Each structure stands twice: as structure tokens, then as C-alpha cells.
Amino acid sequence: xxxxxxxxxxxxxxxxxxxxxxxxxxxxxxxxxxxxxxxxxxxxxxxxxxxxxxxxxxxxxxxxxxxxxxxxxxxxxxxxxxxxxxxxxxxxxxxxxxxxxxxxxxxxxxxxxxxxxxxxxxxxxxxxxxxxxxxxxxxxxxxxxxxxxxxxxxxxxxxxxxxxxxxxxxxxxxxxxxxx
Numbered sequence: 001x002x003x004x005x006x007x008x009x010x011x012x013x014x015x016x017x018x019x020x021x022x023x024x025x026x027x028x029x030x031x032x033x034x035x036x037x038x039x040x041x042x043x044x045x046x047x048x049x050x051x052x053x054x055x056x057x058x059x060x061x062x063x064x065x066x067x068x069x070x071x072x073x074x075x076x077x078x079x080x081x082x083x084x085x086x087x088x089x090x091x092x093x094x095x096x097x098x099x100x101x102x103x104x105x106x107x108x109x110x111x112x113x114x115x116x117x118x119x120x121x122x123x124x125x126x127x128x129x130x131x132x133x134x135x136x137x138x139x140x141x142x143x144x145x146x147x148x149x150x151x152x153x154x155x156x157x158x159x160x161x162x163x164x165x166x167x168x169x170x171x172x173x174x175x176x177x178x179x180x
Contacts (some may be wrong), residue, residue, distance in 0.1 A: 020038040055142075060142050062145050063145050066137060069133060069153070069154065070148075070150075070153065073153060076128060078099055078101050080095050080101075082095060084135075092146075094134055095133045096130055099129050100128070102124055107124055125156055128156065131152075132151075132154075132156075157176075158177050163175070
């Protein structure tokens with residue numbers, strides 16, 4: 001092998017072969033491992049503190065930390081996972097956005113190792129968990145959060161979540177909160 005690209009191509013083809021792809025299929029799939037076979041120009045390494053996309057791609061910000069998602073609740077912080085479930089129409093769907101952790105300095109101004117009030121602990125608990133959001137494409141084809149949709153809600157570290165079956169666990173029929 002002459003270079004890193006050849007090695008990565010070898011690994012990819014070997015992995016596909018391990019899953020039972022035939023030599024013909026591997027030959028047909030080999031284009032995905034070649035830069036010339038990509039439907040876009042790869043980006044080069046950068047030290048920019050920004051989202052860098054390949055030419056022809058774009059992004060839109062759907063929602064930011066602290067923005068309202070309905071009349072009572074706000075979008076959480078530190079998203080590390082997003083799931084999209086398409087509705088009956090390809091023009092709309094539902095997002096689950098996980099709010100994995102937080103930095104207490106941004107929530108209430110104190111660091112982890114300092115003594116916190118009960119209100120500060122509740123503020124932290126209210127910023128983790130997840131958000132369920134209805135999204136729709138607008139007339140220009142851009143995705144937007146429908147902040148008036150009744151499905152929008154937050155699940156936090158303090159949300160009561162009923163079990164989906166009738167059998168209690170340790171005497172309870174619900175759990176309190178979701179986080180981490």
C-alpha cells in the first residue's frame with residue numbers, strides 16, 4: 001500500500017467483503033472510496049472555528065438553546081444526538097434532540113465544584129433531557145420548527161415519565177426524568 005488513501009480503501013473493501021458482498025459488487029462500490037467518485041468536492045483541513053461544508057451544501061439553524069419550543073418550554077443545551085422521523089408527508093417530520101449535559105457556568109454562573117442552591121440544581125435539571133419538535137419545510141424548502149404544534153415538548157431530569165406497561169418496577173409506575 002502506497003498511502004493512507006489506499007489503506008482506507010483496503011479497510012473499506014475488506015469490511016464490505018466480510019459482510020458477503022461479491023467481487024463484482026465490491027468493484028461497483030469501489031467508486032465511493034475514490035475522491036473522483038464523490039458527488040461533491042471534499043473539504044480541506046481547517047482551523048476555522050466554524051461549520052465548514054463542501055461546496056453545494058448549506059445549513060439552516062432550526063433552533064438555539066433557550067428558544068421557546070411552545071408557550072411554556074424552552075430548548076435545552078448541549079445537543080449530542082438528533083433523530084428525525086418522517087411524517088406521512090416528506091415535507092414534515094418530528095425531531096428528537098438529546099440534551100446530554102450542561103456547563104453550569106452558562107446556566108447559573110457557578111462552577112461544578114461550588115455549593116449550589118436548590119433553584120440552581122433545578123435549573124440544571126431543566127436544561128438536560130430532550131426536546132420533541134415538529135419540523136416542516138417552508139415555501140422555500142427550508143426546514144423550520146413549528147413552535148405552535150402541540151407535539152412539541154421537553155423531557156427533563158424532572159419530567160414524570162409513565163411506564164409503557166402495567167407492571168410496576170420497585171413499586172412505581174413511572175420514572176422521574178431523563179438525562180445523560
